[in-house]
Amino acid sequence: MSQLNDLQEGTGLADALAAMAAVVGARHVLADEATCERYARSTAARPVRPLALVRPGNADEVAQLVSIAARSRVAVYPISTGRNWGYGDACALGAGQVILDLSRMNKIVHVDAELAYAVIEPGVTQRQLSDHLRERGYRLWADCTGAGPDTSYIGNIMERGFGHSPYGNRLQHVAGMQVVLASGELLETGFGHYRQARAAHLFPYGVGPFLDGLFTQSNMGIVTRLGIWLMPQAECVNHFLCSVPEHADIEPVVDALRPLRLDGTLRSILHIGNDMRVFSGAGAFPRDAVTQGARPPDALRAQMRATSGVGAWTVSGALYGSHAQVAAARAALRRALRGTAGRPAFVSERSLRAGALAARLLGATKAGRRLRARVMLGESLFAMNRGVPDGRFLAGAYWRRRGGVPTSFPDGANPAQDGCGLLWVSPVLPLRGSDMLAVHDLARSSFDKYGFDLFATFSMINERALGGVLTVAYDKEDPDEAARARACHDEVFGNMFEAGYIPYRVGNHAMGRLDPEGDSYWRTVAAIKAALDPAGILAPGRYQPALAAGLQ
């Protein structure tokens, strides 16, 4: 941390923590061994030990803590709920930072039923918002991700994560942020800095430069509140599934779906997963059938496909609207997929109920098992489409975990605490079948080389791009496998980057690789950072490649 002196290890730190305790209360400043060890845990097998954990209760306290940090030259690293799985979890970029844990700030400040938005704090989780909306009878749904019910909305938005619904491009559904700056000032973006404003959470841009983007994937400030738009409940939801038998079959399907995504027939974020992605969500790694340190052989994979009735690729997404609108969308999808190997299947609540009944009638037959598995998946997908997060989609993180999924799964799932090994590479690519296969094949060669199963998901994150999520799941208890996992991640990351498939988001362990040429974008970011945080006390290294490289 070139910008910080080394005071923090000495009395400076003790004084700073004492001052922070005076702000938040002593019980919210934790510097004991157990806490520091717990917050050091990471799915990246790269523990980063914090100096302490401080838990403010409101934005005003955050501002005071930041001022103390600036005075004491102690770096602070904000986390929302610390569930940035596979990208750094709750860890700072480097050791010697104080974690500002914002999870106590979990107020749902306001819900507007008519204009369909909520104002929330960083500690608000997917489950909490979902429960709140249902319990109070709001006819609104919040977008969900598969990262588990206990993840923070704001945390995910700050990393520009995406979900499944038409509101899945989450940053596009944010209006009005409250941000604590390194100066200790409280900034309101959009119209919110005008106290009398009536559209503070209705129109993100405000008047003057639109700043929201600056606070995402950055360390420019600490977002302590924002307005998030909610989706009015649809009269009708159909889940759309489309499987293809063979690997190459997916290319024309992607190209056939693109026009429907472009023309708005498909408004939600479709996800295209390979067979391994589907298996990893439904069961545990077949350790007994696999040589130690190797990936499942192709023959086993083919057998798993046959047993479960899963194709090489599965497209999954939802259609929303009136009954007539959904029917029109179904017809458009059927028409578009004609001539491809993809046979669209539409799951409605009614067909799900019928399927559950049929599965019971078929009992323990092969067909019954298949159908039951499908019904269960359909139920979870349906819940998620309708704003109810489901922990089962985190199962992939436990795929190579030695003990499989713990008894606490899925409710209390915490891959970092449960010892899961998980690294992601997340390239963005043009929404074209050929690019999708190119990215898959490029990754595949490294995964094969290092002995990992390639789980791949490609999500239609907007109308023109796919966001790939390539998962390296590994056994963290096996040091050799952990080293191979890191090598595999690094090689895939490098190959993707060189091939022009730049990640939409990176883990702490990869931030140092984002600026190989010292380009003017990163120089501009650095100039803004220097203006807003001259002492560099906020999350040093976070999306600051030059500094991050030195911390890794």
Add this chain to the structure above:
Amino acid sequence: MSQLNDLQEGTGLADALAAMAAVVGARHVLADEATCERYARSTAARPVRPLALVRPGNADEVAQLVSIAARSRVAVYPISTGRNWGYGDACALGAGQVILDLSRMNKIVHVDAELAYAVIEPGVTQRQLSDHLRERGYRLWADCTGAGPDTSYIGNIMERGFGHSPYGNRLQHVAGMQVVLASGELLETGFGHYRQARAAHLFPYGVGPFLDGLFTQSNMGIVTRLGIWLMPQAECVNHFLCSVPEHADIEPVVDALRPLRLDGTLRSILHIGNDMRVFSGAGAFPRDAVTQGARPPDALRAQMRATSGVGAWTVSGALYGSHAQVAAARAALRRALRGTAGRPAFVSERSLRAGALAARLLGATKAGRRLRARVMLGESLFAMNRGVPDGRFLAGAYWRRRGGVPTSFPDGANPAQDGCGLLWVSPVLPLRGSDMLAVHDLARSSFDKYGFDLFATFSMINERALGGVLTVAYDKEDPDEAARARACHDEVFGNMFEAGYIPYRVGNHAMGRLDPEGDSYWRTVAAIKAALDPAGILAPGRYQPALAAGLQ
């Protein structure tokens, strides 16, 4: 211009212009009387004389000009095509600036038919892009505004203007900007700063802080190129019109439409105009029937409504999709409007042809005249919905012009050069009928007081907000009327601001009023500006309220 010394009036300026001429060629540096006078003209009746006009041909030249400006401490003010009607036109915030006219930079760099986007320069106009797409047979439409065919796309996007189609929230359909910074550096946002990136114009956010918003409504840099997403041609377009007879009837209509905008049935930007807005688009001010310096009396207004068959308010928008999707949307609209005074009418290409035929058959009867006027309006709206800009929507700017619309209208329309008087107040409000009437009524009292007809349009700029455009059209040749117009604008602006209806965009003449309390948002903007442009040479005062106040 506190940050600039006064060199520019002396030899410093001459040297700077000579250096600039060496970059762009002497014929592209104009400091003659006629040019300076021409570029000083403004619909605001507040001429701001530039020092000179310099016309670079590419981004590299822009960068060199900026470096010269920084060295010489001459302020430069970029315009795209200088058609920011009613908000400052081609004028800088204050005198003593050199206009950088980017209109020569009018390359359509690239069009991607498959992924539906174009890469354009600031000089590219609505007409040019529209023609380009049609002539080359691309099955793509560009969003259009009513500001006339010769307005710049980039210029409008930089001011966060909005159009009519589902792509009307224009900033949301931009990916990848090229920006010349005050340092003379060329910045590429999104993924574009990685030369090998394959999704540079497909995914706006890139990786790291998302900077695009910073360059809109600001003076942080000069955008010299960007990727703009285009809309795939729809199988079916219907224009939707819905008129209500009486003023108060519109409130329940707005509330009935809101759920359809929220749920995505209405994907395009609907515009709700009052009767005066419709008249001003279709004819000239009835000067003979109106007392000098007064607005048309209510009785005349009622008579004009009756003659033309125009209601107190008219909702106008378009439905896009397959035939089935448009039919479903029509049904949803009819259902939603049941029980209100609004009777939705849907215009298809077929009904437009039938209407034209019927109008011819009805001839010069009252019904025939009405129908013909409707058909002509329908044709222009249809063209605009389908990416063909139409100058006739600029007619409102000529409403009070003493000579009416000139012979050059609509093709060569240029309200600033044609001597139109035009000021806008553009408050943002919650998408609710009650707010719409509150804003209208609040404005109305000032318009009445100062003797102006209130043209009001409220546009559903997103799913939750209305953007009001309240037009003060005035006779610029009448100094008394010009003074009253300015007083009316200022009063409406102030009243809206105080009532919490903050503008989405302001004219040069109002920028100084944006920061009455010295709030932290504007302090943050100033800190970023100081970091990126320490000498303050780029467009001083532009969305810089403290500085602007001193220049006005």
